[in-house]
Amino acid sequence: MQCAARAAPVTAHAAASARQRRPGRLVVRSVAAEPATQRLTKDDLVKYIAAGCRPREQWRIGTEHEKLGYNVADGKRLTYEQIAALLTRIQERFGWKPIIEEGKIIGLTQDGQSVTLEPGGQFELSGAILDTLHKTCAEVNSHLYQVRSISEELGIAFLGVGFDPKWRYEEVSMMPKARYAIMRDYMPTRGDLGRDMMFRSCTIQVNLDFESEADMVEKMRIGMALQPVATALFANSPFKEGKATGFKSWRSHVWTDTDPDRCGTLPFVFEEGFGFERYVDYVLDVPMYFVYRNGTYHNVAGQSFRDFMDGKLPGLPGEKPTLVDWETHMTTVFPEVRLKKFLEMRGADGGPWRLICALPALWVGLLYDEQAQSEALALIADWSHEEREYLRDNVPRDALATPFRGGTVQDLAKQVLAISRGGLERRGLEEAKFLNELEAIAESGITEADRLLALYNGEWNHSVDPIYSPAFTY
Template identity: 60%
Template sequence: MAVASRLAVARVVQPDGGAAGGRKGRQGFAVVGLPAAGRRGRRRGGAVAASPPTEEAAKLTEPLTKEDLVAYLASGCKPKENWRIGTEHEKFGFDVETLRPITYDQISAILNGLSERFEWDKIMEENHVIGLKQGKQNISLEPGGQFELSGAPLETLHQTCAEVNSHLYQVKAVGEELGVGFLGMGFQPKWALTDIPIMPKGRYEIMRNYMPKVGTLGLDMMFRTCTVQVNLDFSSEQDMIRKFRASLALQPIATAIFANSPFKEGKPNGFLSLRSHIWTDTDNNRSGMLPFVFDDTFGFEQYVDYALDVPMYFVYRNKTYIDCTGMSFRDFMAGKLPQVPGELPTLNDWENHLTTIFPEVRLKRYMEMRGADGGPWRRLCALPAFWVGLLYDDESLQSIIDMTSDWTKEEREMLRRKVPVTGLKTPFRDGYVRDLAEDVLQLAKNGLERRGYKEVGFLREVDEVVRTASESIRDEVAAQRGPCVRGVVILIYTDIIYNFGGRWTRWTGSSDCIPIQNPVPNS
């Protein structure tokens, strides 16, 4: 059977319910706006399985080959007129009376409320609602209950920002009635790991048990971080290579611009992006800067070779997640997984496996930009504007390639390690990361101008950050409270909340004086 037809036969829905639409569906687009979001509609009452059982999916008539896996990635190539923009953003839910992280019961009430009022279909795992689906949008839960929207693939940044508005409007409408607020930051600013609830999702139990074996910060990554990601298309293997190299080199620059996680357990933590730092000691077998991307031989096949040897997390069979940690997908293709002896993988298994790899840029049938912290509303619109302006415009993309072509592996790794601490003030060659960021931001603006959709305004939010080398919330706290912050966590929750109303400023917590300690050297 030809590779293309075998791919068609084996194509099944991604498990975990969380990606059908935002991270998977890439054809066409939808305009999502506030008027529709505000409309109270009849309850759909639908539900979909969280993970379609592999045994019920169409099976290959022949075993998968490496060529099939390469062809799967290559099937993402599409002409420029079909390129779309996908945005994913996570946020922390909290009880507005106590500021404590919301429990699964509270999350379940929110999901049921959204389903009832705004016509979302529920995604179920066993008897638990663990997400929602509406068209090509999905709402899913991260391990600690972080609330994630995986947006639809959209044509313009105006549509993307309207989608963000729509989502935040909906969660506000339901959350208000339940006494729940949402916080846009990259790391949980107040609560310890032991305070975070655990979500009833089978794959997360496997990850939770495995993480301490491969790094010291994996559980923090799972339970206490939030990110914003942008998913973009490519036209060919060569286009993918150019975009991969440009975006991977620039991820530390994006981290610096969007850094927003300077607090831990109520105090400054010594980082501008603790979230980014956490990834350096989570699981280095599946994260990092992927130096092989800059090799002359890089292409779809080389990424497949890399992914084949990344240790697996699980195989999904008989409605159960089977722990396969430590084994490789290469072992699986050879029928050597002792957990499922003699069994061979499907493309569904391959697609699942690709979702468990976490480099700074991730390749599926599109590319994910993974370097930014979660943040307030305006930055949710600024991040896709940043990457679209750079990667969807040929002139800006070539300028980035020219700018970064002589950066060494050691320099890229240095930026990856130091930027989480010193941000835009990180020294680089004869200047600072801020100098690079100014140049890159101008290229992004130029690229957006040439697109012709009047999208440059979405970068206004980060213009000031780069111009002044601002350090985001930590600078805002210092500016408002001086050298001593009373109730620093109160300020975080009331100022960085997704602007859901003044009544959510109530808090009678500690008023202890907490000094703001700036780890960034003067420059």
């Protein structure tokens, strides 16, 4: 399948409210899809993804990061009312536009950015599409300044971690988004940790462009194989419910028991013939969550998008999908690297300010320079399926200390960072400095999780309460 010309919006009405390139775990348009006038074909769905191809000079960077809000007085997670107050003050003071669902503020938009809420109130910035890491980091700084200045007035603060260190699922308030209730109820039917993912985890993510189908395939393979390296470098979630879990990235482990239909490393990515069509087949076979029509989320959890295309969806008999529905369904799959009209790198824990800019730097260095991309592809070329799965399964527990090919993932991380630094230096934009923090972690072998565990086993006397202090908050 060749790349198509950039597709026009599905409809003018839908395009006005679309988050076309905002990442988020679950991106949904705020308007209902218009009734389908003709049956979608699989070729339509393939062309939809192919329309994302961009010439190299148009490649951009989109960064997302989530953080965990809590009350300064007692460390408890925030209620919706507290988050609504924060959103409202940011809107009024800094000129953002509110996102409203059923009369309640659930997010903000401004200049291509959006602030949205994950199910448990995790506070997320989905950044604008920018051309340099300098602009990405400036965007992060501006957002954190706004959040911090108002949080102090409200007696709240935010942790940069990958997983809630203390509070149980039952102690977390659910945000007032109808689709989250559907997901919450469906998750336990497919895995034991899906609700943990929804309500207690946080990530940093970067979205990157591809030039052609062949370029997408290379980037997808590099991203999928090396995602455990990012997981190791950003490991920052060793605690759950006040105890050490035995994992340095509990957040990453959670994804292994969330939903086998929509998560994982997608072995077919490495098979001959992989491309846009094969990915479409995969997404078509992922069960649906819901369909949005006339302001209502219809629960069709577990039902088939293929049946939807034939007008035979049990939950909405006779209804057929539009490309808006397809775009929505694509956001409900959660592999380690997700393909839409761009690629999403999803392997990193949430972290402190100094690491937010490092995640896009890592992947831009690897994938936005031809030589670096070739070197990264050569690095993983002879890895077997078993080795890739070994890394995915073991890195969440041991991070950089994970044994691999006669060495450790620490050794592998040093190689990957050297390739990335070369790619950034050849971009000629003085962006390589954003790798400094990761290089220090790789050199020492000490991740954020290792640092937290040393405190927990030492001066914190096996308590996680000291993490709720200014030293660990934004």
